[in-house]
Amino acid sequence: MVQHTLPRPPAASIICVDAGVLIPGRGPPIRNATLVAEGTRIVFVGKQGSIPSRYAQLESTVVPFLLPGFWDCHVHFFGAPSFATDIVTSTPAALAGARSARDLAATLNAGFTSVRELGGYGAQIAEAVEEGWLAGPNIYSSVSMLSQTAGHGDAREEDMAVLCSKMRQNMPFYICDGVDECQRAVRTMVRRGASVIKIATTGGGSSTDELQARQFSDAELTIMVQEAEMAGLAVAAHCHGKEGIKAALRSGCRTLEHASFADDACIALMKEKNVLFVPTRTAISFALSHPQAWTPENYRKIVQLAKANLRTYTKAIKAGVGIALGTDIGLSATTLPLHHGMNGKEFVWAVKAGLTPLEAIEAGTARGPESLMTNAIAHVNTAGDESSDGEPPLTKVPKSGQLNVGFDADFIAVSDDPLINIAVLAQPEKITHVWKGGKLYKEPGKPVSIL
Ligand SMILES: [Zn+2]
Missing domain, CATH: 2.30.40.10 (Urease, subunit C, domain 1)
Known part of the structure; x- marks a missing residue:
């Protein structure tokens, strides 16, 4: 020996x-x-x-x-005082990182030891947390949100695609069109350290597109999910309108973010496919109660989606859809009533929507890592376990x-x-x-x- x-x-x-x-x-x-x-x-x-x-x-x-320790399955470390795409993309990365130092500490101080970051500088600042420079939660980041041209993540600037890709700057958004670019976009996120892939399958409240507008073709969605799963990553879909929700479900996305206008058929499909619903009620209710923070056009959409989102949340709970708590908190501004560290409000919304307190706690703890599992891993629920032939599963999901x-x-x-x-x-x-x-x-x- x-x-x-x-x-x-x-x-x-x-x-x-x-x-x-x-x-x-x-x-x-x-x-x-x-x-x-x-x-x-x-x-x-x-x-x-x-x-x-x-x-x-x-x-x-x-x-x-x-x-x-709690999990928030939907945050952004934008380091910017507004969700407006042009403000986020024009904020220098170093400034965003410096502002995020406070946001990280506030998140941990609120009891949130892990976050899934769906677009932002999280993958970069995570290194500072792991090295011990900053106190903050474990960050599982998508790096960018992938969006089509004229989609939810497009600031509608001519050089948007260049802006998003150069020198690792402006990483919160990334534009890709067509099957080949979509495939390369997912591979680029993997190269940049993504723990999950985030895509937008409809317009959004904070952007200039319409909530009902379907984004990405079936072929584009399928290749992105396939490519993500090959790397062991789940796909999170931002969606509001029914057509984009159905397309996300058909293509095999793991979590639906917002899913405001999901009808009974969508909810039945969510349940059947065992996907997780991340309602993001904290940010939506904040948006609704602060009309002055929006343009009249954005606020019109927020009123529409806020009502529908609560209705969907209640119905999804009744139907037995898996809920993972996520707030969509992402602004860096101490003067705003919505800031990092308020993540726990999502528990209150979960109980208002129909979960028991114990179920709400499960949605904000044990469910968290499940939002990072590919559907294949989630279905057999063997994360971390070896298969019978001794090959460990391809997964980066923490036991947490x-x-x-x-x-x-x-x-x-x-x-x-x-x-x-x-x-x-x-x-x-x-x-x-x-x-x-x-x-x-x-x-x-x-x-x-x-x-
Ligand atoms: Zn978001």
């Missing part, structure tokens, strides 16, 4: 938390529970009396309610969003019972502790800071 002479890595730090109630993200809450994490993984979850003897001597942090052995050591403590009052999850001051990757980032009297 070969003797190992390499120096051993330092012993992983061990954390022990005793909770009055532990809400695991999926499954029933456990009273008087203990969680132990070693390094970046959870190694024990169970009743306080059943802790293995090797952990029995650990000093524990005592909290009333312990939950998995649940308080279970083997999962990421991302968990938070809450001062009040969210099963009685879900609104406590929308108040960052009620999130007393935040651990991410086994490291404590927030404790009473010490909020997450950007330094």
Whole structure:
């Protein structure tokens, strides 16, 4: 036997938390529970009396309610004060990154330890978070949103395609037309570090196109989904109108974002195909209550989609469609009422739309990683497991969003019972502790800071 002479890595730090109630993200809450994490993984979850003897001597942090770190499945780190495509594309990347430092800290401080970023500078700034320069959540980014010419991500400038592709600048948007360009666009996102692919299959409230306008042909959508799945990535579709929703479903997109005008047939197809619905109610309700933030043309569309979106949300819950919480928060401006760190409001909307508090918590925790799974992985639900022939599945989906052995050591403590009052999850001051990757980032009297 070969003797190992390499120096051993330092012993992983061990954390022990005793909770009055532990809400695991999926499954029933456990009273008087203990969680132990070693390094970046959870190694024990169970009743306080059943802790293995090797952990029995650990000093524990005592909290009333312990939950998995939250997932927001739809954010943007634009670093810009407006969603308007021309404002986003004209914001220098360094300025956007500098502004995002505060947004990252605010997100983590609100208990959100992971985000799926669907267009923005997330893939770039994630490196600074991983290196420890900045405090922030785990970021799973699409890099750009892919859009057709004259589509939702087109700022309608003549040189838009050049602007989006040069020197890794202006990465939030990327224009592609025709099967070949669409295929290359997905490959480009993979090369730039995408964890998910984001496409727009209809117009949008913040752009100059119409909500009902169908975007990308079936052939373009099919090649993009196929190419994404070859790289092990899921596809998220921005959509409002019925035709674009149906096209996204036909082509095999994994999540539908907004899906405002989904009718009963669309909802039945969502259920049948086991796709996840990301309603983005926080940003939509903000948009509706702030007409002054929009041009009259944009606001006309926002009124139309906001009503329809809530109706769809309620119907989708009744039909048993899987819900993953996402806010569509993305602005960097401290003077606006919608900013990073308000992500927890989505829990309140979920309960208003018909989920129980426990279901809403699952939608904002255990469902999160499922929004990154290709349909093939989601259907067999074996992320991280080897197949019978020993080949690991092609997936970058983290084991996260649940308080279970083997999962990421991302968990938070809450001062009040969210099963009685879900609104406590929308108040960052009620999130007393935040651990991410086994490291404590927030404790009473010490909020997450950007330094
Ligand atoms: Zn969005």
